[in-house]
Amino acid sequence: MKKIVVAITGSIAAYKSAHLVRLFKKSGCDVRIVMTQSAKEFITPMTMQALSGNAVVDNILDPAHEMGMGHIELSRWADAIVIAPCSANMLAKLANGIADDLVSAMCLASPKKMHIAPSMNRFMWDNPMAQANVQKLLASNLYLMIDPGSGEQACGEVGQGRMAEPEAIHDRVLADLMPKHLPLLGKKIVITGGPTREAIDPVRYISNHSSGKMACSLADAFAEQGADVTLVLGPCEAKPKLPMNIVSVESAQNMLDAVLVNIDNATVFLGAAAVADYRVANIADEKMKKTDDQDGLTLSFVKNPDVLATVAALPKKPFVVGFAAETQNVIEYAIKKLNAKKLDLICANDVSQGKVFGQDENSIVIIDTNNEKIELPRSTKQDQAKKIVNLVINKLGLEK
Ligand code: PMT
Numbered sequence: 001m002k003k004i005v006v007a008i009t010g011s012i013a014a015y016k017s018a019h020l021v022r023l024f025k026k027s028g029c030d031v032r033i034v035m036t037q038s039a040k041e042f043i044t045p046m047t048m049q050a051l052s053g054n055a056v057v058d059n060i061l062d063p064a065h066e067m068g069m070g071h072i073e074l075s076r077w078a079d080a081i082v083i084a085p086c087s088a089n090m091l092a093k094l095a096n097g098i099a100d101d102l103v104s105a106m107c108l109a110s111p112k113k114m115h116i117a118p119s120m121n122r123f124m125w126d127n128p129m130a131q132a133n134v135q136k137l138l139a140s141n142l143y144l145m146i147d148p149g150s151g152e153q154a155c156g157e158v159g160q161g162r163m164a165e166p167e168a169i170h171d172r173v174l175a176d177l178m179p180k181h182l183p184l185l186g187k188k189i190v191i192t193g194g195p196t197r198e199a200i201d202p203v204r205y206i207s208n209h210s211s212g213k214m215a216c217s218l219a220d221a222f223a224e225q226g227a228d229v230t231l232v233l234g235p236c237e238a239k240p241k242l243p244m245n246i247v248s249v250e251s252a253q254n255m256l257d258a259v260l261v262n263i264d265n266a267t268v269f270l271g272a273a274a275v276a277d278y279r280v281a282n283i284a285d286e287k288m289k290k291t292d293d294q295d296g297l298t299l300s301f302v303k304n305p306d307v308l309a310t311v312a313a314l315p316k317k318p319f320v321v322g323f324a325a326e327t328q329n330v331i332e333y334a335i336k337k338l339n340a341k342k343l344d345l346i347c348a349n350d351v352s353q354g355k356v357f358g359q360d361e362n363s364i365v366i367i368d369t370n371n372e373k374i375e376l377p378r379s380t381k382q383d384q385a386k387k388i389v390n391l392v393i394n395k396l397g398l399e400k
Helices: 014-026 045-052 070-077 088-095 102-108 122-126 128-139 166-177 213-224 252-262 307-312 330-340 381-395
Strands: 003-008 030-035 080-086 114-118 143-145 149-152 158-162 188-193 198-201 204-206 228-233 245-248 268-271 278-280 301-303 319-326 345-350 361-368 373-380
Touching (some): 003 014, 014 045, 014 080, 030 070, 030 102, 070 102, 080 088, 080 102, 088 114, 088 128, 114 166, 122 128, 122 158, 128 143, 188 213, 188 252, 228 252, 245 252, 268 307, 307 319, 319 381, 330 345, 330 361, 373 381
Parallel strands (some): 003 030, 080 114, 114 143, 188 268, 319 345
Antiparallel strands (some): 198 204, 345 361, 361 373
């Protein structure tokens, strides 16, 4: 029997928690309820007690619970903790390690990952502060986000912020508790992502618009299938959601060095980084000065090492997947790169008109060595990443 703590915070969606508890009970779970003071303004502890069959706890200093240490006892008892609904206020508390009520104290004391189902007005959800809190919680690797849905809100506005439906929360929490067959368990995967920066002088560099989003989505999609992922990441904001080995690099040469240190025994190498093809030949030791007698400036470049081609040429080469970012003749150039770099697969990316760099969505054509093409219509980079990973699993004969 799975032991679930449902933590309810102050939001109109608290009424949906009653249904969530019923679903967990129907699935044979033992459910305990923790409520904040404001949650009790939306739904009564009596209702939640009747549905869960257990006394509701709401007081951090309750002498009836293990000498006032209910937060510790609860977090140890639970197989899963789900905060549903999680208000903007609770999101902020959790993101900042505040523990001034039973729900936040229990979460801070929990050694296990917890599920959060946020619920709030659409402007609150879109607020940069709330979004920063979400990112902080995800980056901590202690929380799993069950994103709010879009639609009409209790306040009458329309947008994202409605708590996910109880069925979706129930299914996700129980699915995460089930042992899974993960086809890439124990397999080492190395991915490059983000841009590189090629120095001009100590304060200037040449780079590109890669945000690292595609690479982070791929890294998460491989990790979800059990892989042991090393992500060699150029300077960018994006970070993967799942725990993995992240190696931060700057230049193409740094990226190659980091890849070669990590590539031994890798099953797959995937080059999603936008690596500079050339670097400045002579990096100035001091900041270059503007001069009155010179209207222009010429820089000389030398070719960078090709990370992808270097890995594909290794004697014990992994399965190698490349990307081709092109603004014209996309398929033709991608096939040339597939052959010239001796890759196993290439993902052809039409990056014209700002369609891909930094965007959340993408469309890709995957081409293999038999010239077979799979078109992935425009969808989120997470979705594209899952499809690429499934294809790699299939090519490796490691079907789920
Ligand atoms: O980061 P995002 O904003 O999410 O955008 C994603 C992306 C567009 C950066 C990504 O999907 C992508 O297409 N990455 C490859 C970009 C690129 O530089 O492509 P290319 O056609 O120049 O290079 C071909 C392949 O060789 C790529 O796999 C590249 O990583 C690799 N390469 C290139 C040059 C070099 N010196 N070393 C390399 O390994």
